[in-house]
Amino acid sequence: MKRVNKLSINHLLESLRIVYRSSPKWTLINTIITIIRGCIPLLLLYVVKELIDVVTNHINTINNNPQHLYYIIGATALFFLLNAISGSVSSLVRERQSHFVNDYVQNIIHKKTINIDYKYFEDANYQDTFYRALNDANFRPARVFYGILQLAQNSLTLLLILIILSNIHWAMIPVLIISGAPIFYFRIAHTRKIYQYRKQHTEDERRVHYFNRLLTAKDFAKELRVFNLGETFKREYEYFKHDLRDKQWTLSKSKTLYEVAVQVLATIILLLIIGYVVQQTVEGHISSGSMAMYFLALQRAYAVLQGLLSSLSSLYEDNLFLQNFIEFNNISIEKSIANQLFPNPIKTTIEIKNVSFKYPNTNKWVLKNISLTIPKGKTVALVGRNGCGKTSLVKLLAGLHQPNEGQITVDNINWHHIASSEISKNISVIFQDFMLYNVSAANNIRFGNMRRKDENGIIQEAAQKAGIHELFSNLPEGFDTTLGTLFKGSQMLSRGEWQRTALARSFYNTDAQIIILDEPTSSLDAFTEAKLIAHFKEITRNKTAIIVSHRLSTIKLADIVVVMENSGIAEVGAPDELLKQRGVYFSMLESLK
Numbered sequence: 001m002k003r004v005n006k007l008s009i010n011h012l013l014e015s016l017r018i019v020y021r022s023s024p025k026w027t028l029i030n031t032i033i034t035i036i037r038g039c040i041p042l043l044l045l046y047v048v049k050e051l052i053d054v055v056t057n058h059i060n061t062i063n064n065n066p067q068h069l070y071y072i073i074g075a076t077a078l079f080f081l082l083n084a085i086s087g088s089v090s091s092l093v094r095e096r097q098s099h100f101v102n103d104y105v106q107n108i109i110h111k112k113t114i115n116i117d118y119k120y121f122e123d124a125n126y127q128d129t130f131y132r133a134l135n136d137a138n139f140r141p142a143r144v145f146y147g148i149l150q151l152a153q154n155s156l157t158l159l160l161i162l163i164i165l166s167n168i169h170w171a172m173i174p175v176l177i178i179s180g181a182p183i184f185y186f187r188i189a190h191t192r193k194i195y196q197y198r199k200q201h202t203e204d205e206r207r208v209h210y211f212n213r214l215l216t217a218k219d220f221a222k223e224l225r226v227f228n229l230g231e232t233f234k235r236e237y238e239y240f241k242h243d244l245r246d247k248q249w250t251l252s253k254s255k256t257l258y259e260v261a262v263q264v265l266a267t268i269i270l271l272l273i274i275g276y277v278v279q280q281t282v283e284g285h286i287s288s289g290s291m292a293m294y295f296l297a298l299q300r301a302y303a304v305l306q307g308l309l310s311s312l313s314s315l316y317e318d319n320l321f322l323q324n325f326i327e328f329n330n331i332s333i334e335k336s337i338a339n340q341l342f343p344n345p346i347k348t349t350i351e352i353k354n355v356s357f358k359y360p361n362t363n364k365w366v367l368k369n370i371s372l373t374i375p376k377g378k379t380v381a382l383v384g385r386n387g388c389g390k391t392s393l394v395k396l397l398a399g400l401h402q403p404n405e406g407q408i409t410v411d412n413i414n415w416h417h418i419a420s421s422e423i424s425k426n427i428s429v430i431f432q433d434f435m436l437y438n439v440s441a442a443n444n445i446r447f448g449n450m451r452r453k454d455e456n457g458i459i460q461e462a463a464q465k466a467g468i469h470e471l472f473s474n475l476p477e478g479f480d481t482t483l484g485t486l487f488k489g490s491q492m493l494s495r496g497e498w499q500r501t502a503l504a505r506s507f508y509n510t511d512a513q514i515i516i517l518d519e520p521t522s523s524l525d526a527f528t529e530a531k532l533i534a535h536f537k538e539i540t541r542n543k544t545a546i547i548v549s550h551r552l553s554t555i556k557l558a559d560i561v562v563v564m565e566n567s568g569i570a571e572v573g574a575p576d577e578l579l580k581q582r583g584v585y586f587s588m589l590e591s592l593k
């Protein structure tokens with residue numbers, strides 16, 4: 001329990017820190033307005049009492065000077081106006097502050113998603129954390145702050161009103177507080193249940209989200225039609241959605257039931273107090289103005305008490321849910337120890353030494369005790385059946401994952417100790433599932449090396465090498481034409497044209513000493529492939545190249561062929577040597593004929 005309280009206070013402080021850092025100026029303005037708004041109800045009560053008493057005196061007294069009455073009416077109008085204006089100004093200030101808090105939190109999230117280890121993106125547990133954090137991060141910190149402000153405002157108002165009400169009878173204060181306690185208790189218990197529920201069902205919520213995307217997003221629209229999958233996906237979506245909704249409905253029903261019960265209790269107490277005040281007035285112990293003030297004060301006290309309890313339980317809720325964001329924010333960025341430079345130029349070899357690897361939170365070894373020497377400047381082809389581990393090895397070489405056992409070195413420097421900026425500078429990688437960016441053709445290529453200041457026609461050169469130059473030159477706005485289908489006036493490309501664009505992106509990084517191409521020609525037509533192959537030696541001059549391919553034409557480019565099988569290496573050698581051995585490579589080529 002102590003630990004939970006400590007955690008909650010830490011979360012509360014963390015939220016306040018986030019809100020304050022997002023904009024100290026607006027935090028201060030917001031606080032001042034809240035204090036003013038906390039005092040206004042009391043002033044209103046006071047002027048209403050004065051007004052009634054002055055009017056009563058005025059009626060009972062002949063030839064009375066009406067000036068005092070005008071002052072009181074003026075003051076009443078002024079406070080009502082101040083109340084209304086401060087309400088509007090307060091909403092405006094809160095809206096402005098939410099912008100700052102939102103920007104601040106988004107900035108934290110983006111920094112984290114950019115710098116976090118890639119392994120988290122391939123881990124289902126992380127997806128849950130990420131989903132929950134994104135759901136809550138945008139509004140919870142600001143709500144915690146508003147909750148505290150609201151709490152302060154309501155507490156101030158309640159305290160002042162309770163002082164007035166204690167004039168009726170000292171027991172007013174404990175009675176009012178006791179009447180609000182059950183509702184507070186039940187709200188807290190309900191919040192806890194909701195939180196547990198959300199935590200347990202994050203994966204189901206993601207599943208609902210996923211089926212919704214299958215039904216609505218462009219990426220899936222083609223297959224949904226040709227395989228007539230609409231109804232199937234809709235059924236799945238509805239099944240999970242209804243299941244979640246039913247559980248939520250049960251929780252909400254029990255909450256409402258408890259709330260009605262405690263509201264009835266509170267109303268009975270209120271009626272008893274009103275009866276007591278009426279009796280006191282009839283017996284002449286208090287004036288009509290005071291009676292009106294007490295009634296208003298009672299009504300106000302109940303409203304404020306409700307508000308206070310609701311702020312407290314919301315605060316508890318926001319604080320609880322903020323754990324999600326803090327849990328996400330606590331995922332550590334593990335790359336800090338890697339600060340070595342990549343050898344430039346590479347003097348000797350890249351060594352893969354007894355490397356074994358399995359994906360995070362899985363038990364299957366996808367690479368098992370792999371050892372391989374890649375001399376600088378050579379072209380290596382990784383070949384083998386589907387699922388034998390080629391792309392996984394590429395991911396290790398790209399620095400996206402670390403081996404569980406063994407190490408990869410370049411000139412005897414451990415890959416793991418090289419700074420990530422050095423890896424991306426010296427290694428240019430195009431994956432099988434390369435990205436399609438809905439930006440200009442030029443930027444699609446430029447993304448291959450954002451460090452480059454002076455382009456000097458290198459974009460054009462990279463496009464030439466990838467065989468996409470002519471196509472881009474003939475687009476309506478040439479290389480400035482936006483690609484894709486997301487934005488108006490864009491130009492959609494074919495799969496092969498996208499692949500050529502991805503290749504151009506890779507060739508644009510002329511600083512890279514190693515070029516890794518995973519299935520680079522899978523979507524290319526025979527002519528484009530032939531051209532690429534013809535120029536391959538020139539493209540990879542002075543570079544070490546690693547190509548993953550199932551295509552014979554591409555494999556033939558290699559100085560060294562590595563045949564992978566069952567998560568290991570079955571054969572390594574020059575293509576001709578391997579053919580002579582009549583082993584796996586030989587059988588593979590035979591089956592391609």
Ligand SMILES: Nc1ncnc2c1ncn2[C@@H]1O[C@H](COP(=O)(O)OP(=O)(O)OP(=O)(O)O)[C@@H](O)[C@H]1O
Binds near residue numbers: 122362366388
């Ligand atoms: N993100 C992942 N999480 C868990 N396991 C994975 C992941 N990606 C791949 N695997 C597993 O790793 C094994 C090797 O996959 P990999 O993509 O490296 O094969 P590959 O040789 O490149 O196959 P292909 O020729 O089909 O591209 C597969 O059997 C797969 O089950």
